[in-house]
Amino acid sequence: MVVVDGMGERECRDLLASQRFGRLAVVREGRPQVFLVSYTLDLSGAVVFEADRPQGLAGVSNHHVTFEVDHVEPDGAGWCVVVQGVVHQTSATSLRFAPGAKRPLRDAYLMRIHTTKLAGRRLTAEGASPAKGSAASASSLLSPA
Numbered sequence: 001m002v003v004v005d006g007m008g009e010r011e012c013r014d015l016l017a018s019q020r021f022g023r024l025a026v027v028r029e030g031r032p033q034v035f036l037v038s039y040t041l042d043l044s045g046a047v048v049f050e051a052d053r054p055q056g057l058a059g060v061s062n063h064h065v066t067f068e069v070d071h072v073e074p075d076g077a078g079w080c081v082v083v084q085g086v087v088h089q090t091s092a093t094s095l096r097f098a099p100g101a102k103r104p105l106r107d108a109y110l111m112r113i114h115t116t117k118l119a120g121r122r123l124t125a126e127g128a129s130p131a132k133g134s135a136a137s138a139s140s141l142l143s144p145a
Contacts, residue, residue, distance in 0.1 A: 007120035012081045013045045015069070015120060022069040024049070026060050026087075039067075042112065043096040047083055051109040060111070061089040067113055076125035084117040 007015075016022075024035045039049040047067055051060070065087045072078035090112040 007079070007081070007122065009118055012118050012120040013041070015071070015079060015081050016045075016047065016083070017041050019069050019071065022047070022049075022067055024060075024087075025066040025068070026063050028060070028063070046115060047113040048090070048095060049111050051089075051111045060087055063087055065113060077123065079120060079122045081118070081120040083113055083115050085113045085115040087111050087113050 020038055020040075021036060022039050024037050026033055026035075037049040037051075039047050042048050063086070065085065067083040067085075068080060070078060070080035088111065090110050092110060095110070095112070
């Protein structure tokens with residue numbers, strides 16, 4: 001049995017800040033595409049990533065996207081955070097980062113996700129440590145309101 005617990009915004013942002021890689025999903029030419037990207041968070045908590053032309057990500061500016069990060073512990077417990085929003089090309093000079101925060105390596109194709117929806121959940125295998133957060137159903141993480 002798996003227990004699902006929801007997370008608040010602060011916990012979601014803290015978990016996003018703890019990782020470096022995530023998956024960016026976008027629909028282009030009628031087909032879903034998923035890209036592994038290296039990312040960081042700016043001072044506002046927005047996801048910022050580098051887009052390389054060979055990956056085709058430089059062309060997703062102004063598209064609706066879904067960004068997902070997850071982590072699994074050795075005991076089988078884990079979590080995932082999903083960000084939905086619109087991605088825009090930006091520059092390093094227009095971004096502010098917290099002291100000591102990971103920063104993008106290059107400025108050529110920086111992309112920033114303007115978040116419209118943020119959700120997270122913890123999955124705890126039966127017998128594992130109790131999950132943090134309030135109880136939530138196992139329904140879709142970002143089900144329509």
